[in-house]
Amino acid sequence: MNINQYEKRVFSQNGEDGVIEHIFNNIGLTNKIFVEFGFHMDQNNSRNLIENNGFTGLFIDSNIPKNYSNKTVNNIHYHEDWITKNNINQIISKYYKGNIDFLSIDVDGIDLYLLDTINVVNPRVICIEYCASIGNELSVTVKYRDNFNRHKEHPSGFYCNGSLQANINVMKKKGYKFVGSVQGLNAFFVRNDCNLNNLKELTCVEGWQPHYGRTYTKAKRWNGEFKKVSIEEQYEWIKDLEWINVDEFGNILY
Secondary structure (H helix, E strand, O other): OOOOHOOOOOOOOOOHHHHHHHHHHHHHOOEEEEEEEEEOOOOOOHHHHHHHOOOOEEEEEEOOOOOOOOOEOOOOEEEEEEOOOOOOOHHHHOOOEEEEEEEEEEOOOOOOOOHHHHOOEEEEEEEHHHHHHHHOOOOEEEEEOOOHHHHHHHOOOOOOEEHHHHHHHHHHHHEEEEEEOOOOOOOEEEEEEOOOOOOOOOHHHHHHHOOOOHOOEEEEOOOOEEEEOHHHHHHHHHHOOOEEEEOOOOOOOO
16 A cells, blocks of 8 residues: 555654554564654654654764753663764664664765665664655765765755665665655665565655655745746756766665
């Protein structure tokens, strides 16, 4: 069944909360541990799991309010740091190792590199932000930089993350199935040893969506125009930037 009919926003940016609940209703819960990096205190993908499903876990971000930074509050760890490929495993392993129920990645840039690097935890469900603006055919990601900033890379801010097909390829390598996406922004994956029940593994074409905010919402764009940006124009803006190929086996070809 299409996971999008279960979209519900409690604390998430869009309808991710309902989709996450639906996924766990199908595969069940184990230790109720999450790790999320790139988050806002009031709006994130794990808060509903904490408040309504008894989760504990770890939030990581480079900008955390002082009264939470590098503290543990109500069994939730808040770690303040700038995340790179070189430190992500070290940071996570200070708090958790092995199986966890949920991982959420949203750093607006090198997300796929971080996902590919993580090996200290083995999440059952992963949510990761992808770049819908590059389309549903290419398997590519941005060029890696420790200090990646999508608005400095291109003033549109659309050059970020990896394409959905690139995410699917990397996740297949790591042992996951793609089960859907929300708002052309976040993709969801379930570990192969989980029984999908009413969930369905999807191809990129089946699960890809245009980026909702860019495609259907009027806003002031980098060229000064106040408008919606068609799928075709989004692609034209970023197609000639430095994209790194990801092969069918999930190898990022630096």
